[in-house]
Amino acid sequence: MALPDSPTPVSLMGLSDTPASSTAQNVGSGLQYPPRTVRTSHLDNLIDPQEVAPKPSASDKVGMGLKASVSPFAAIGWIGSATYSETFNRSPNYGQSAKNYGQRLGAAAARASSEGIFSTSVIAPILHEDPRYFVEGPGHSGLRRTGYALSRVLFTKTDDGRSTINYALLSGNAIGAGLTQTYYPAGNRNFHGTVTTFGISLAGSGVKYLFEEFFYKQASIAQLKSRF
Known part of the structure; x- marks a missing residue:
């Protein structure tokens, strides 16, 4: 069975949906992808351009x-979420x-963990979505990667x-935001607070993907170290 190449943005974003070749070169940049020669672990959720990723099973997604x-x-x-909330006295208003x-x-840890587990371990297997992030890499322009x-x-x-639409992430973040009603302060336990939390969670997901895209080498090294 052929292994999937790194996915690229859908045409709605004005970008090609054709997987990049392992030796594709960004015109005018002088940068070139090395061949895909490194096979990832079944539990890796960050795949860089040099890696070949096996098709994830339902149990793999649970583990991820x-x-x-x-x-x-x-x-x-x-820490970032709690520090921002503390500095500007934003929700949750403790x-x-x-x-x-x-x-x-503690609230940030509970919210983020519930969002990630519901998205990756529960909903992605049910909907047969691939929850991994496939890095575009320096063979593309910064604007495209962003x-x-x-x-x-x-x-x-x-x-x-x-x-496909990222139903797993969207619904997982919505569930995580809804669960904050059980442990956020009383003043934040309302529809507006839940919607605000959901929006902040989506923004946080975008920041996370940007970090993984532009600092994937450092992230990959950290993942490698975490295996030992």
């Missing part, structure tokens, strides 16, 4: 979601103190490589 929820990158996201910062950090990374919030690939 659980692994990502306790990764160092996840912790960085929790107040501004060391104790309240701890509450914000557009591609942000588009992954709304678009993804199915297990057989077809483009």
Whole structure:
């Protein structure tokens, strides 16, 4: 069975949906993809241009979601979210103190973990969507890579490589936002608060994809170290 190539943005983004060749060159950039020679782990959710990714099974997706929820990158996201919320006294409105910062950090961890697990471990297997992020890499322009990374919030690939709406991420983030009603302060337990949390979660997903796109080498090294 042939392995899927790295997906590229759908035509709605004004970008080709044809997978890039392993030796495709960005015209005028002088940059060229090395051949795909490295086979990834079944639990890797970040695939760079040099890697060949096996088709993920349902159990692989369960493992990806659980692994990502306790990764160092996840912790960085929790800290960033809690720090932003604390600095500008934004939702969840626990107040501004060391104790309240701890509450914000716990809430950020609970929200992000629930979103990731529902998206990757539960909904992606049911809908046969591929939850991994396939890096475009430096063989493309920065504008293209930025557009591609942000588009992954709304678009993804199915297990057989077809483009589709990223229902898994959207619904997982919606569920995670809804669950905040059980542990956010009373003032944030309303429809407006839930919608705001959902929007912030989607923005956070976009930032995460941008980081993975432009710093995938560092991210890949961290993933490699996490295996040992």
